[in-house]
Amino acid sequence: MTILRDFSQAAKKFGLALTLASSFAIAATSGAKAQDTPDLSGVTLTVGTPNKTGLHRQLIAAGEVDNLPYKINWADFDSTPPLVEALRAGHVDIAAGGDTGVLAAIANGVKVTIVAATWERKESGSAVLVRGDSDLKTVADLKGRKVALPYFTKQHYQFATALQQAGLPFDPKLILNLNTTDGLSALVNSQVDAFVVWDPNTAIAQQQHGARILQPLGRVIDTAGVVYVPTSSLEDPARKAALKDITARIVRAQAWVNAHPAEWAQQVSKLSKISLEAAHLQASRSRVEHAPATDPQALAGWQKQVTYFHEGGQFRKDFKVEDYVARDFGEVIEAENKKLAKTN
Structure with a gap:
């Protein structure tokens, strides 16, 4: 009986030790996760839009700016070149639009990183x-x-x-x-x-x-558009986390636009102050999808542009576009695309 009692007490002590060890392990893991997740409350992202129907209106219309863990500002432009100049000056944190202006900026020494490719699946109004x-x-x-x-x-x-x-x-x-x-x-x-x-x-x-x-x-020729950020922003863990979050929202917002052309036209007309007829026409001939910036077809098209403008003397330098893409953002885009595929 003494042996059994001693064994029982030892087992209880051992079980308590395991429980304490497990608790310490869980606490340590939770602490590590908390440390790995940056605090985004102090981050402000300025979203640049080079037209009347880009990210600014899409994110609002799709409801993707509600309950953000960071602050957001808007910066609207007439086209990509002046938008990139604002990005160079530190006034824009993320933007989407035409690829040529971004490639020209890189050729002129602007430190820009492409985080996603955008493909127009319809004829569009270009x-x-x-x-x-x-x-x-x-x-x-x-x-x-x-x-x-x-x-x-x-x-x-x-x-x-x-x-x-x-x-x-x-x-x-x-x-x-x-x-x-x-x-x-x-x-x-x-x-x-x-x-x-x-x-x-x-x-x-x-x-x-x-x-x-x-x-x-x-x-005539189809090339992928781009979502892009200042390269320096990727060096700040909190800002990079916020940029990944809004990239996911951008993918979802575009999917909403694709699925709700009539409602999107109503929103565009209201938010951009253009006629409803023009908004409906624009919505009827556009369907954009996002892909990782490492998409081989996108990279090939961008590289062909670089060669064209460099050989024509309009780009100061030749460069490999693949050296200016953020590969880890591709995981964000692919994850969102998979989620969207399941719901469709």
């Missing part, structure tokens, strides 16, 4: 516009004509490719570097014969000014 009464029928008919174009946008590269296919040179004396507002005004007032632009500007020009699409540029 186009060469002419007036409704214009006699122009093809891109080849633009020979000797004046064209308005915001330089170093995706449409710059697409239009240059369209000219190349038509056997025409890219002549800076005829192809004028105008922003979207001035470009539309120049077209309407017959100061130029064509205007190269994107939605919702294309839809507005069609619906409100009777413009006609001469050439849809998505049919």
